[in-house]
Amino acid sequence: MSASILTAINLKKKYGHKIVFENLNFTICENELVLIKGPNGSGKTTLLNILAKYDNVWEGVLNFKNIDLKKLKLHKYPISYIPDEPIFFEGLTVKEHLIYTASMFGYKRDEIRELVETYVNLFNLKDYLNYIPSQLSKGNRQKVMICCSLLKKFDILIADEPFSFLDADSAKTLVEIFSILKENGKTIILSSHETEYFKNLIDRILELKRGA
Numbered sequence: 001m002s003a004s005i006l007t008a009i010n011l012k013k014k015y016g017h018k019i020v021f022e023n024l025n026f027t028i029c030e031n032e033l034v035l036i037k038g039p040n041g042s043g044k045t046t047l048l049n050i051l052a053k054y055d056n057v058w059e060g061v062l063n064f065k066n067i068d069l070k071k072l073k074l075h076k077y078p079i080s081y082i083p084d085e086p087i088f089f090e091g092l093t094v095k096e097h098l099i100y101t102a103s104m105f106g107y108k109r110d111e112i113r114e115l116v117e118t119y120v121n122l123f124n125l126k127d128y129l130n131y132i133p134s135q136l137s138k139g140n141r142q143k144v145m146i147c148c149s150l151l152k153k154f155d156i157l158i159a160d161e162p163f164s165f166l167d168a169d170s171a172k173t174l175v176e177i178f179s180i181l182k183e184n185g186k187t188i189i190l191s192s193h194e195t196e197y198f199k200n201l202i203d204r205i206l207e208l209k210r211g212a
């Protein structure tokens with residue numbers, strides 16, 4: 001059994017008086033692919049946003065290898081996130097997004113060029129490099145977001161409905177990437193209604209109940 005990488009103790013999230021979840025406890029181990037399941041509105045996106053530091057208003061404890069995640073600054077954050085709705089920088093082209101993202105993680109110039117080229121080819125984004133993401137289709141925007149998230153250095157990759165707008169080839173590519181990440185010891189946490197794509201990679205299911 002691998003060592004634990006992420007531990008949640010008594011997590012609680014509420015919006016006003018509405019409790020999304022409370023007393024939520026779980027441990028995720030290194031190298032696991034964990035599927036977060038639950039009906040619409042059960043709090044999957046809410047939980048992933050908390051894990052990804054997109055949401056800092058919650059109660060409880062979240063530890064990454066015994067380090068309090070709340071205390072880790074963003075530039076040292078070990079989790080990369082593919083959110084369900086892509087978020088981009090105003091006015092930057094696809095190419096600039098990819099280069100800028102990779103350059104924040106200490107890669108050398110040649111490494112950045114090679115990495116960006118690899119992901120651009122994997123997701124067929126070559127024709128869109130000089131576009132602003134808002135000019136692209138939903139699927140291509142999603143692919144740019146996926147590439148940006150993969151260009152970061154991380155121990156854990158979190159993805160919220162990453163297959164939603166992808167065509168079959170891109171979905172297959174993403175599953176292959178998940179498989180390679182797992183081979184390289186990474187941990188993956190994802191929420192998806194399209195489990196058919198990656199069912200063979202799932203190690204464990206974490207089920208959220210409505211109003212749990």
Ligand SMILES: Nc1ncnc2c1ncn2[C@@H]1O[C@H](COP(=O)(O)OP(=O)(O)OP(=O)(O)O)[C@@H](O)[C@H]1O
Binds near residue numbers: 041043046
């Ligand atoms: N900003 C917000 N303000 C108030 N309530 C919110 C907010 N965001 C989410 N919620 C509520 O929190 C609950 C959980 O929402 P969440 O989006 O996490 O569910 P989900 O499991 O991801 O749903 P789905 O499967 O539909 O994507 C819902 O009841 C939702 O209405």
